[in-house]
Amino acid sequence: MKTLNSLEYLKLSKTQAFWYNFKLFFSKIPGWFKNLFVKLWLTIKNFFVGIKDGAVDIVNTFKNGNWAVKLSFISFGAGNMYYGQVMRGILFLLFEIIFIVYTFVLPTGGLYWMKKVHWFAKGATVGNVQGMMVYNPVYDTYGWQTGDDSVRVLLYGLLSVFFVIAFFVVWRMQIKQCRINMELEKQGRHIKGAKDDLRSLIDDQFHKTLLTPSLVGILVFTVLPIIYMIIIAFTNYDSAHDGYANLFSWVGLDNFNAFTDFSEDGLGTVLGEMVGWTLMWAFFATFTNYFLGMFVAIIINKKGIRFKKLWRTILVMTIAIPQFVSLLYVGKLFNEQGVIGSFLEKAGLIPEVMLQQNQNGLWENPVASKILLVVINLWVGVPYMMLSATGILMNIPADLYESSRVDGANSVQQFTKITLPYMLFVTGPSLLTSFVGNLNSFNIIYLLSGGGPTNMKFGSVQGTTVGHTDLLITFLFKVTTGTDSKYYLASVLGIFVFVLVALLSLIVYNVMPSTKNEEDYA
Amino acid sequence: MKMTKILSLVLALLMLSVCFVGCGEKPQEETKAKRGPNEVLLWVSTTAGVKESFEAQVAEFIAANPEYSQYTVKIEAIGEGDAAGQVLLDVATAPDMYCFAQDQITRLVQAKALAPLGVQASAKVSEENDAGSVAAATVGNQLYAYPLTSDNGYYLYYDSSVITDEQAKTVEGIIAACRNAGKKFGYNATNGWYTAAYFFSQPVGGGAPLCTSTWTTDDDAKFVGVNDTFNSANGLIALKGMSQLTLQTDVWVDTADDFGGTAAIITGIWHANTATEEYGDNVKATKLPTFTVEGVEYQMGSFSGYKLMGCLPQPEGYEAKGAFCQALAQYLTSEDAQLERYYEFQWGPSNKVAQQDEDVKGNVLLAALLEQNNYAQPQGTIEGGWWDIVKLLGTASATPNADFDQALADYEASINAKIAK
Numbered sequence: 001m002k003t004l005n006s007l008e009y010l011k012l013s014k015t016q017a018f019w020y021n022f023k024l025f026f027s028k029i030p031g032w033f034k035n036l037f038v039k040l041w042l043t044i045k046n047f048f049v050g051i052k053d054g055a056v057d058i059v060n061t062f063k064n065g066n067w068a069v070k071l072s073f074i075s076f077g078a079g080n081m082y083y084g085q086v087m088r089g090i091l092f093l094l095f096e097i098i099f100i101v102y103t104f105v106l107p108t109g110g111l112y113w114m115k116k117v118h119w120f121a122k123g124a125t126v127g128n129v130q131g132m133m134v135y136n137p138v139y140d141t142y143g144w145q146t147g148d149d150s151v152r153v154l155l156y157g158l159l160s161v162f163f164v165i166a167f168f169v170v171w172r173m174q175i176k177q178c179r180i181n182m183e184l185e186k187q188g189r190h191i192k193g194a195k196d197d198l199r200s201l202i203d204d205q206f207h208k209t210l211l212t213p214s215l216v217g218i219l220v221f222t223v224l225p226i227i228y229m230i231i232i233a234f235t236n237y238d239s240a241h242d243g244y245a246n247l248f249s250w251v252g253l254d255n256f257n258a259f260t261d262f263s264e265d266g267l268g269t270v271l272g273e274m275v276g277w278t279l280m281w282a283f284f285a286t287f288t289n290y291f292l293g294m295f296v297a298i299i300i301n302k303k304g305i306r307f308k309k310l311w312r313t314i315l316v317m318t319i320a321i322p323q324f325v326s327l328l329y330v331g332k333l334f335n336e337q338g339v340i341g342s343f344l345e346k347a348g349l350i351p352e353v354m355l356q357q358n359q360n361g362l363w364e365n366p367v368a369s370k371i372l373l374v375v376i377n378l379w380v381g382v383p384y385m386m387l388s389a390t391g392i393l394m395n396i397p398a399d400l401y402e403s404s405r406v407d408g409a410n411s412v413q414q415f416t417k418i419t420l421p422y423m424l425f426v427t428g429p430s431l432l433t434s435f436v437g438n439l440n441s442f443n444i445i446y447l448l449s450g451g452g453p454t455n456m457k458f459g460s461v462q463g464t465t466v467g468h469t470d471l472l473i474t475f476l477f478k479v480t481t482g483t484d485s486k487y488y489l490a491s492v493l494g495i496f497v498f499v500l501v502a503l504l505s506l507i508v509y510n511v512m513p514s515t516k517n518e519e520d521y522a
Numbered sequence: 523m524k525m526t527k528i529l530s531l532v533l534a535l536l537m538l539s540v541c542f543v544g545c546g547e548k549p550q551e552e553t554k555a556k557r558g559p560n561e562v563l564l565w566v567s568t569t570a571g572v573k574e575s576f577e578a579q580v581a582e583f584i585a586a587n588p589e590y591s592q593y594t595v596k597i598e599a600i601g602e603g604d605a606a607g608q609v610l611l612d613v614a615t616a617p618d619m620y621c622f623a624q625d626q627i628t629r630l631v632q633a634k635a636l637a638p639l640g641v642q643a644s645a646k647v648s649e650e651n652d653a654g655s656v657a658a659a660t661v662g663n664q665l666y667a668y669p670l671t672s673d674n675g676y677y678l679y680y681d682s683s684v685i686t687d688e689q690a691k692t693v694e695g696i697i698a699a700c701r702n703a704g705k706k707f708g709y710n711a712t713n714g715w716y717t718a719a720y721f722f723s724q725p726v727g728g729g730a731p732l733c734t735s736t737w738t739t740d741d742d743a744k745f746v747g748v749n750d751t752f753n754s755a756n757g758l759i760a761l762k763g764m765s766q767l768t769l770q771t772d773v774w775v776d777t778a779d780d781f782g783g784t785a786a787i788i789t790g791i792w793h794a795n796t797a798t799e800e801y802g803d804n805v806k807a808t809k810l811p812t813f814t815v816e817g818v819e820y821q822m823g824s825f826s827g828y829k830l831m832g833c834l835p836q837p838e839g840y841e842a843k844g845a846f847c848q849a850l851a852q853y854l855t856s857e858d859a860q861l862e863r864y865y866e867f868q869w870g871p872s873n874k875v876a877q878q879d880e881d882v883k884g885n886v887l888l889a890a891l892l893e894q895n896n897y898a899q900p901q902g903t904i905e906g907g908w909w910d911i912v913k914l915l916g917t918a919s920a921t922p923n924a925d926f927d928q929a930l931a932d933y934e935a936s937i938n939a940k941i942a943k
Contacts, residue, residue: 138841139848141845145838213534244613
């Protein structure tokens with residue numbers, strides 16, 4: 001569509017301007033996706049170009065290298081040792097020996113585990129030997145004949161795969177070093193020895209020394225578990241197949257296919273409804289907090305308001321009490337027996353329609369409990385927003401307000417033209433994070449309504465009940481801790497939540513003024 | 523400059539070492555959990571004094587059987603309600619013996635955390651314990667545990683200053699008495715465990731219960747069938763009977779825990795102290811009342827529940843230890859041991875001989891429970907989703923002008939779906 005310059009834009013009437021902006025917004029959406037795909041494509045392309053360059057480099061190194069360099073293609077570190085880097089050479093060789101011994105020589109080593117896993121072969125079990133109960137006629141008792149434990153088999157198998165990847169990375173690394181050494185020798189420059197290496201590790205390479213421990217930690221405690229959990233989505237790991245009593249097996253994409261079941265109480269239908277409420281909840285929870293927090297901050301900041309510190313302290317008190325304590329307590333207030341709940345009931349303020357459906361408490365009515373959740377969330381979230389808004393509001397240059405007053409702006413105009421844009425600009429990214437956080441706001445939902453009231457339309461799905469106020473994340477929790485403990489379903493749900501959050505974040509991030517017009521308020 | 527460098531290096535290394543110290547503990551724990559062939563770990567109730575009582579009984583057993591003198595038994599207090607959850611965290615390192623509430627048995631059998639009883643032990647246990655407790659310890663056709671108590675059920679508590687003994691015999695009498703005194707009658711109709719009371723009713727003067735609901739499991743504890751007759755003419759009678767109470771909104775209150783404002787409540791032995799506090803010296807307990815539908819009088823039924831003791835299947839090389847565990851469990855659930863526990867903790871025995879003990883028979887609360895147990899259906903293994911489904915019936919009964927036929931049809935469809943899935 002045609003983009004207007006500012007003079008043309010100012011000529012438009014209010015409605016025209018609105019429509020112009022509206023159309024402009026939507027006409028840009030294909031552009032974002034195009035950008036996204038272009039970026040993705042570039043990343044993928046660069047990745048393969050990198051691999052190609054690497055391969056060329058390896059071949060060239062082999063062609064041009066002397067016997068030691070050629071040898072280091074099979075025996076790690078030979079090239080390093082030839083060029084005098086004895087310590088590096090020994091370390092590389094040691095790594096290779098450990099790898100070969102662990103993977104191929106040990107009877108229960110890497111190869112053993114990796115074979116047992118039967119990677120992704122649909123129908124195959126993880127592990128070979130099924131443990132079983134055996135009768136012992138001598139003692140007249142039953143005992144357990146130990147078999148494989150799928151959970152462990154998969155873990156060790158995965159670790160072994162990591163080791164294999166590490167092997168290739170190290171292989172490439174020492175070949176690259178050979179190439180560098182060759183070049184250095186050709187140029188007649190000094191090749192680093194063991195002493196130089198050690199010194200540089202606490203000097204110019206100090207960042208590597210520092211980062212290694214944390215990198216190892218992240219690999220072992222974050223990356224490995226995440227990959228493990230993702231793999232679980234392709235198995236049938238649940239309480240009936242817990243890996244010990246019954247091996248679990250690979251099911252291919254069956255778990256993902258279940259999400260496309262849109263029959264009356266199919267998983268797809270259930271999740272569709274749940275995603276709807278999750279988005280609705282995140283929207284209301286984020287924006288009600290945002291605007292109310294801002295208004296409270298503005299009101300308290302206003303000149304002529306007395307006891308400012310007192311008001312702030314009162315609001316901040318809710319932060320001082322641990323959230324789960326206050327949430328449980330406030331949730332009870334609205335119970336049938338709670339102070340507020342019973343007052344409403346006695347005062348006859350509970351809607352007629354609820355009484356007809358025999359829903360005595362507010363928490364038993366789907367609509368009422370949804371409203372309650374948003375309202376109670378306000379009470380928890382407004383103080384945080386008020387605190388950050390207070391700081392930002394004080395930062396808005398006062399001359400903006402003064403000049404606008406001279407131009408005859410009233411306070412509403414000042415708010416919509418100065419305060420709000422400024423706030424949105426500064427808090428855009430944090431608004432996005434709080435939106436994403438609210439998508440996964442387990443605490444508030446689980447402690448207040450527990451996902452209830454039960455959605456009778458679905459009843460029991462996948463071994464647990466579906467509630468009207470269940471977010472994806474609380475449903476995930478229920479599925480895991482329910483009677484069937486469907487870990488595989490939890491894993492699929494987790495992936496689903498991730499995709500949802502990633503997509504939303506990408507879209508919203510592209511719209512935010514903070515990322516586009518960085519100079520606006522600089 | 524140098525100082526910062528060293529400091530950050532030290533911190534980075536410290537972080538890494540913390541990570542690996544965290545890992546390093548696990549193997550240690552494992553060796554601790556993997557007990558030797560002569561070490562036995564037993565989990566019992568957390569009630570004060572129970573652990574000591576079991577310790578004394580174990581010592582007696584070992585003293586009486588010198589062939590077992592090499593075994594050391596360590597006892598830890600873990601609640602029976604939570605046992606399955608704890609055991610299933612890692613069956614391989616779970617305790618050798620543990621006590622649990624009977625509703626956990628299917629999960630435990632499914633996870634192969636219970637060793638089936640041998641031929642002789644099975645025969646002895648089924649002969650010595652009441653039928654309900656034996657059924658509760660059975661999955662498929664195999665006994666998996668030793669009955670420990672037979673006291674988990676519900677009956678009627680009432681305030682005899684408000685309700686006369688005669689009135690307490692019928693629901694109608696209780697409603698009338700409560701209405702006169704402006705009091706409430708507590709019955710937790712929307713809790714499946716109590717909802718079943720009306721469906722398990724039987725005609726006064728003998729006759730089969732109105733309905734049954736039993737689930738069948740295969741030997742792997744998978745639910746393969748359900749025999750449930752709630753959706754029938756009899757079920758309709760039960761639902762009508764229930765609504766005669768639950769539509770009296772001035773008297774009926776949907777609770778089994780909150781005594782406030784009540785003069786009668788249907789709940790279990792765990793509220794014995796609360797009942798005494800609330801009703802004072804006027805507290806009385808008896809079997810559940812009767813109700814009348816279309817001129818026929820029915821006695822309300824109930825669920826009866828049990829606590830069990832089970833043994834972990836021992837791996838190769840630990841066969842002798844497995845045999846010791848079974849023998850010890852048999853001893854700890856024998857008549858004498860159960861009676862001892864009755865005297866110390868008022869745990870109702872499942873052993874038939876112990877039930878005939880004069881003192882046991884003289885206990886008012888146990889007497890009420892045992893009397894009610896004549897009309898009770900032992901809570902076998904039940905599919906976990908049933909508890910939510912059956913609530914629908916309680917809710918329907920309390921809804922004016924509800925379509926009971928529809929509610930029962932919905933109920934049946936929901937439980938059949940449990941098997942189909």
